[in-house]
Amino acid sequence: MPRAFLVVMDSVGIGGAPDAASFFNDGVPDTGANTLGHIARACAAGEAEEGRSGPLRLPTLSALGLGRATALASGLEPPGLDAAPTGFWAAATETSPGKDTPSGHWELAGLPVPWDWHYFPDKQNSFPQEVIDAAIAAAGADGILGNCHASGTVIVDELGPEHLRTGRPICYTSADSVFQIAAHEAAFGLERLYDMCRALAPMLHAMKVGRVIARPFLGDETNGFARTGNRKDFAIEPPAPLLTNWVQEAGAHVYAIGKIGDIFSMTGIDELRKGSDEVLMGHLHDLVEEAEDGSLTFANFVEFDSLYGHRRDISGYARALEWFDGEIGRLLPKLRDGDMLLLTADHGNDPSWTGTDHTRERVPVLIAGRGVGSAGQVMFADVAASVAAHLGVPAQGPGRSFL
Numbered sequence: 001m002p003r004a005f006l007v008v009m010d011s012v013g014i015g016g017a018p019d020a021a022s023f024f025n026d027g028v029p030d031t032g033a034n035t036l037g038h039i040a041r042a043c044a045a046g047e048a049e050e051g052r053s054g055p056l057r058l059p060t061l062s063a064l065g066l067g068r069a070t071a072l073a074s075g076l077e078p079p080g081l082d083a084a085p086t087g088f089w090a091a092a093t094e095t096s097p098g099k100d101t102p103s104g105h106w107e108l109a110g111l112p113v114p115w116d117w118h119y120f121p122d123k124q125n126s127f128p129q130e131v132i133d134a135a136i137a138a139a140g141a142d143g144i145l146g147n148c149h150a151s152g153t154v155i156v157d158e159l160g161p162e163h164l165r166t167g168r169p170i171c172y173t174s175a176d177s178v179f180q181i182a183a184h185e186a187a188f189g190l191e192r193l194y195d196m197c198r199a200l201a202p203m204l205h206a207m208k209v210g211r212v213i214a215r216p217f218l219g220d221e222t223n224g225f226a227r228t229g230n231r232k233d234f235a236i237e238p239p240a241p242l243l244t245n246w247v248q249e250a251g252a253h254v255y256a257i258g259k260i261g262d263i264f265s266m267t268g269i270d271e272l273r274k275g276s277d278e279v280l281m282g283h284l285h286d287l288v289e290e291a292e293d294g295s296l297t298f299a300n301f302v303e304f305d306s307l308y309g310h311r312r313d314i315s316g317y318a319r320a321l322e323w324f325d326g327e328i329g330r331l332l333p334k335l336r337d338g339d340m341l342l343l344t345a346d347h348g349n350d351p352s353w354t355g356t357d358h359t360r361e362r363v364p365v366l367i368a369g370r371g372v373g374s375a376g377q378v379m380f381a382d383v384a385a386s387v388a389a390h391l392g393v394p395a396q397g398p399g400r401s402f403l
């Protein structure tokens with residue numbers, strides 16, 4: 001029986017979104033943003049030399065059509081990615097009005113977001129008093145810190161000492177529909193932070209804020225602060241069935257790897273494996289070996305986005321892509337007849353761009369196991385319909401299979 005492995009390379013956009021002008025970073029429209037294309041250009045120009053050197057080397061992803069998809073999506077031919085495709089590729093366009101992770105994943109799973117998310121657009125004094133009051137009550141503190149747009153690593157460095165002195169949680173947001181809470185795992189307490197997020201989530205979700213995100217960190221003023229791997233996203237539940245439900249309702253097993261569990265609030269998921277991207281890649285290799293016939297494995301590799309995209313770190317992003325390419329190169333020979341591996345992304349996060357937020361872009365669709373060719377321009381929701389068609393389960397919603 002066929003199996004499907006749907007792998008999201010978080011934020012690996014390929015530019016060219018037709019509505020990029022309606023999205024912004026620090027007030028600058030996302031028009032022209034191109035995560036993969038600008039990384040490849042910087043590498044070719046010798047401008048991404050930290051921990052690596054020279055042109056971006058992605059032989060496996062290039063053979064699966066990454067360069068062709070980027071050129072089709074944006075007109076930018078990424079240097080060094082011009083291999084003749086040996087897989088099936090496409091460039092996908094999003095319709096949901098958000099450039100955030102839940103919007104991208106829900107639509108890839110066949111469910112465009114049917115509402116406008118609530119944002120906190122003011123860069124300072126971002127949160128309304130009723131939200132601040134609820135946060136203070138949920139924290140059991142005498143106030144909050146931050147109340148602004150921020151990069152999560154910068155605000156922890158800046159406000160970590162005051163957080164330790166006052167016990168006040170650091171609350172911040174971004175261009176996404178998120179309410180993020182950074183707190184010290186020991187001094188404030190990890191479970192206390194999770195409890196605070198759980199207490200606030202119903203109010204924020206009712207406002208159509210997509211996620212309350214726990215951002216635990218450790219360290220001190222002398223040695224500095226660092227976020228831990230205990231991040232937890234408290235996301236709004238998807239409002240209708242999507243790919244994981246369709247597969248599960250057809251009687252097949254659904255494995256989730258990484259943030260997929262949080263993004264979908266475990267809807268339609270039988271088992272979840274979490275950890276760093278390196279650990280997640282081990283789980284993906286294991287599941288290619290052992291996943292049941294007919295099953296769906298749905299994975300998210302977040303560190304392209306969280307460690308490099310939001311940090312505007314081009315060299316780091318290139319290193320992560322080259323590591324990932326090597327791993328996928330080792331994975332392909334393990335695929336069985338009837339397996340489909342589909343690599344895609346949920347939005348862009350161009351590390352050469354201004355600001356620190358996601359960038360509105362098209363995303364690649366790279367498929368191993370379904371012959372050689374191209375579907376050209378497709379829609380995010382077509383990914384779900386195509387995976388469902390491959391598995392032989394009925395699809396719902398606006399997506400159409402391109403297989």
Ligand SMILES: O=P(O)(O)O[C@H]1O[C@H](CO)[C@@H](O)[C@H]1O
Nearest residue numbers: 150151152153174176178310
């Ligand atoms: O800067 P950090 O804390 O990584 O936050 C980033 O991660 C959030 C969720 O993807 C985004 O909205 C952006 O704010």
Ligand SMILES: [Mn+2]
Nearest residue numbers: 010011101346
């Ligand atoms: Mn994402």
Ligand SMILES: [Mn+2]
Nearest residue numbers: 305306310358
């Ligand atoms: Mn992000």
